[in-house]
Amino acid sequence: MKPKYKFVILTILFSLIAFFLLWLTKNSNIAVLNPKGLIAASERRVIVTSLLLMLLAVVPALTMLFLFAYRFRASNPKNNYNPNYSLDSRMQILWWGLPIAVILVLAVLTFKSVHQLDPFKALNSPNRPLTIQVVALNWKWLFIYPEQNIATVNFIQIPQKTPIHFELTADAPMNLFWVPQLGGQMSAMQGMSTQLNLMANEAGEYNGSASEINGKGLAGMRFVVKAASQEDFNSWAQSVKNSSKPLSLETYSKLAEPSENNPKALYSSVESDLFKSVMMKYMSGEPEKSE
Amino acid sequence: MSIFFGNLSLSALPHEWFTIGGTVSMILMGLGVAAFLTYTKRWKWLWTEWLTACDPKKIGIMYILVASVMLFRGALDAAMIWLQQSLSVGASHGYLDAGHFQQIFTAHGDIMVFFVTMGFLFGLINLIVPLQIGARDLAFPFLNSLGFWLYLAGAILINLFFVFGGEFAATGWLSLPPLSELAYSPGVGVDYWVWSLQVSGIGTLIGGINFIVTILKMRAPGMTLLKMPMFTWTSLISMILVVCVFPILTVTITLLWLDRYFGMHFFTSSFGGNPMMYVNLIWMWGHPEVYILILPAFGIYSEVVATFSQKKLFGYVSMVIAALLVAGLAVLVWLHHFFTMGAGADVNAFFGITTMFIAIPTGVQIYNWLSTMYRGKITFSQPMHWFLGYVATFTFGGMAGVLMASPAADYQLHNSLFLVAHFHTMVIGGALFGIFAGITYWFPKVTGFKLNERLGKLAFWFWIVGFFVSFVPLYILGFMGATRRLDHYDASLGWQPLFITAGVGLVIISFGVALQVWQIVMSFISRKQNLDITGDPWNGRTLEWSTPSPPPAYNFAIIPTVTDRDAFWEMKQRINTDTETDKHGYTDIHMPKNTGMGIYLAGFVFIFGFAMVWHIVWLAIVSLIGCVVCIIIRSLDDEVEYTLPAAEVEKMEKLKTGYL
Structure with a gap:
């Protein structure tokens, strides 16, 4: 030929x-x-x-x-080859x-x-930032809203156009927190706290996932970030507060036990300084629990 | 735990379909080989000609054979990964559970890096470097044999979990703690990982030292450092990297082992341990490892381009500087594997920018190859096909790499399938295509007959098309937010068609592999018609082509004197005016004796590794004593060489000339 x-x-x-x-991806995000x-x-x-x-x-x-x-x-045929040409x-x-x-x-x-784009850097915005504390567990994400004193599992509701300040730690092998449509990944590690600042520009539901291997439940560690107006957020937070389940230390240690494909869950109140005590667990020298 | 069997019990024997399958296929393979050897009465031949050999040409072939077997094992893992990811969507959970799936991709990664790519490269370096530098042997022939047997011991250990234990590490190929600590991975899987890497890693280190000494001390007279062929140069640089970074791997894995066996806390999250330290250490080895794989491939491409363009390599010194720069930068960039771990912007910027700098010498090499092709007379033999395929794939993989070197971009791409596609492009398009180029290029030299060109080129086209069909979908999936190592995902994400397409690509590639096997079989059957009689089938430029194919055990009856860079090419230009070889007579040649000590020693190391996996203390001690005894016996043995008298050499050489 x-x-x-x-x-x-x-x-x-x-x-x-x-x-x-290209044709295969036409319906995908x-x-x-x-x-x-x-x-x-x-x-x-x-x-x-x-x-x-x-x-x-x-x-x-x-x-x-x-x-x-x-x-x-x-x-x-037009080749003008010369072995010594350089x-x-x-x-x-x-x-x-x-x-x-x-x-x-x-x-x-x-x-x-x-x-x-330093993930630790606070974002400029006229709106007051909202803090969410993230705890990577085996195998689900716990989100604590310290200002609202509520918590969720595998679900985040946020107000749009408001800077969200995430503080991350883990009570399980290290993990990565990722919501691709909002911004890049950040590690969550035992005994340490990392930070990530994101902001949703518009309302919508965005997929989040875990991207570091941490055991057999990895694939099920997906969550949804729902961005809506500030009013929606306020009324959502209120409805969570009015729900029945509080997150006490006892409920937390049950939650922290390994489980896979956890559905979304809501907690009406959170044990004070839970995030800090989860982190400090590894500072005081308490050995890691076996599965 | 019993004193005699340690943690080993009957429940460790195979009882699941995949461990039974693995065990049965290993037994069948062993029985098949044994039956063949018995039937053809070749046991003794195998032992004296091959297993005990200290000749780097034979050890090189054994490396390539083992690496080929491991390539099939690794490819089978790849197929299982793709099958699971194509099936396991929404309500369906595929045919594997998460634990098994994770073991498979862990084994896939480790096998492909440690036992396939490294094995092929050590094989090629063994076969070619002594010939290229005009040496008869390596500096330490016995260590070379030992290095190979340790590599094989590691390869067997990584497969042994099929028979004993039924569980491999499910932690990803680098077994990052805290996941790999006892608290989260209590089984023997991580222990198999520790000991197979430990054993083969020591083999690699020994090989690295051996080749550095060989290249630095045993070059033919007149071959200064800047007259060495490029493949020798890049092998030297790669081996220097081996010696620099493999000790880090050994120590890191040892510390992890101390954590797991003695409850220490180097890398645990509590009691003052720090998993981030492990991540740093393992990547201080892991990133240079990538360049250990790719540098010899760069050397192969340099040889191939010059030979098939029939021109001197353009910018030789610039190429050497580029390769040195790549190696130097390789040890300065490890942190780019974890930009997302919360380091400050300045730290991330430093490691991101040094990573980008690697693109400069790499780009220079590509431009120099193109300049070599300029006004050449290019014949598109198989090795040249692999080179073109390499440039076409590697430039895209390189773009993806530089992109991820930018931390702000990496936050979005880290641990996604984009990353997976990137490093597969580099290792397949860069290292593996280079290995194929090297094997097709030097095949006639090693075996004495040429490979079928038509089948080889057809295999190439299957590979290159299959490659793009496999990995372009993964780049896209990465942009869609698909993370690596998922055993299941939601149907609503729309990822399944792309996963299936990637699987189709794997099928296309496997046609390519089948054609390569068929090519070797066909070429062997019709070898009489394709004999490489001249020893120089491609009009080569470097010393290996001055020897007959296959070369005699002593490589060169008379050590050549080198005056120019492309030593053999220049000799051919002067052949009529200067018959320097005739000025010298033949001399006695000292050759290393064959020895089985490498096998015994590696055998004891293997038993030691096995004993450690299962905590069988007495066996570990006994095998350790065995190792020490072997080393003492070998060290006291003064008669490790034999002399081939000059008259004998002359007779052999005459015979060859007469035969030709």
């Missing part, structure tokens, strides 16, 4: 694969590229800008690859200069974005 035909066939084949994949939160939108911008910048170095490389492979093939060694300046230039620009952008 002539190399030209080969090239055409390949182009068609790979385009078909690409179109097929490509969460990372479809942000609904302040942070996720900025992170998408970082992703897109970086990729476009890199194409500056990658496109010439791939073009030359196929061009040279075609032009300098042994079977080409490109001018000053070409090295270009070969080093091009990737260095691209990477330097990327490095500056990265330095800026990593500071701007």
Whole structure:
């Protein structure tokens, strides 16, 4: 087969694969590229800008690859082969200069974005931030609202356009908390507290998940973040307060026992300083419980 | 716990379908090999010619054979992972429970990294580096044999859970604590993980030391460092990395073992332990490990591009600097594996930007290869196909890598299937394609006959198409928020079609693998027609092509004197004016004697590992004593070499020339 035909066939084949994949995703939510939160939108911008910048170095490389492979093939009658020919060694300046230039620009952008999008950094907003404490358990997420003195399992309700300040810890192997449409991941670890600041730009329900392996219940650690108006949030918080189940230390230790695929649960009040005592458990030297 | 059997009891014997399956297939494989050997009366031949061999060419072949078997084992795991992820949606929970699923992907990762890619690379380095530097042997032939047997002992240990225990680690390939601590993983799975990695890791370290000394001390006269072939250079750099970072792995795993066996608290969350320390340590080894895998592949591509373009490699010095820079940066970037662990913005920025810097020397290498192709006379033999496939896949994988080096982007991509797709692109597109390029390139040299080109190229097309069909869906799934290691997901997410597509890709790839097996069988059957008589089938440039195919045990009857970079190419240019080989006569050649001590020693280490997994104290002590006794016996043995007299060498050489 002539190399030209080969090239055409390949182009068609790979385009078909690409179109097929696009068609497969037509009804799906490509969460990372479809942000609904302040942070996720900025992170998408970082992703897109970086990729476009890199194409500056990658496109010439791939073009030359196929061009040279075609032009300098042994079977080409126009081949002007010379075994001792070598490109001018000053070409090295270009070969080093091009990737260095691209990477330097990327490095500056990265330095800026990593500071701007530091998960610990409080967000600027006229609205007062809401604090939610997150405890990664085997295998469910416990969310404590210290100001409202309520708690939930595998469900978060938040007011939209309000900064949410998450404090995370774990009472189980380390885990990662992720709501892709609102922003990036953050670790939750025993005896430690990490922070994550997110904000939903619009109302909606967003999927959240656990992304660090932590045992057999990993896949079932999904939760939903519901963003709605401040009024909705207030009335929701009130309804939770009026429900019957409080989260005492006793209920907590029962909850902390391993269980899989937990449904959403609501708690009308929370033992005071529960988050801190969960964290301090590992500071005082109490051994980890066996399963 | 009994004194005699430790924790081992009857309940540890296989009783589930997959452990029974694994055990039965291992027994059947063993019986099949044994029956074949008995039928063809080859037991003695196997022992004297192969198992006790200290010849790196034979050890190299054994490495590649073991790695190939492990590749099938790892690929079977991959198929099981994909099947589960394609089936387990919504109401259906697939055919595996979460525990088994997690053991499978843990084993898949460890096997593919430690026993497939590392095995293939050590095999190729064993086969080719001594030939490329004009050496007759390695600096420490016995250590090389021991390194191989320790690697095999590790490979058997990682599969032994099928027979005893029925449980492998379900903790991910790096077994991060606290999950891997006794509190959360009380079974023997993590212990098998600890000891198989420990044993094979020591084998790797021994091999690394051996090759550094060999390359630095045993090059042919005239071959200065800057006249070494690129594959030798990148192997040297890769082995230096091995020696730098494998001790970290050994120590880290030892500390985890102390936690698990003696209740210590290095990595527990309480009593002052710190799991984050383990994460740092394991990635201080783990990230350079990736470059240990990829650097020799870079060297292979350099050889392949120069040979098949029939031109000198462009920018040799620049390539060497680039490879050194890659290795230097490799040890400075480990934190990029856990940007999400709450480090400050400055720390994340430092590690993110140093990671991006790696793209510079990597990019330079690609541009230099392209410059080598410029005005060349390119023949598209199989190795060149693999090279083109590598550039096409690796550049995308590299883009994904640089993207994730930006912490702000990584917060969204970490531990998603995007990451999984990225590192598979790097290891398959980079290292594995490089291994295939190396195997197809050097196959005639090692075996004496050429591989069927048509089948090989067909296999390549199945691989490359299958690769994209498999892994592009994973990149997309990552953007959809799919995290890695999920044994089940909701139907409403719309992920299933993409998982199924990825599975279709795996089927396409397996056609490629089948064609590769078929290619080797067919080439073997028709080897008489495809003999490599000249020893130089590709018009090669480096010294290995100056030897006959396959080379004699002593590689070079007369050690060549090197004056130029592409030593053999330059010799060929001068062949009529200067017949330097005739100036020297033959001399006596000292060769290492075969020894079974590597097997005995590794056997005791294997038993020690097994005893440790099951807490059989007396057996551990006995096997440890056995190890020490073996080392003493070997150390006191003065007659480890034999001499091949000059007359004998001359006779063998004449015979060969006459035969040709």
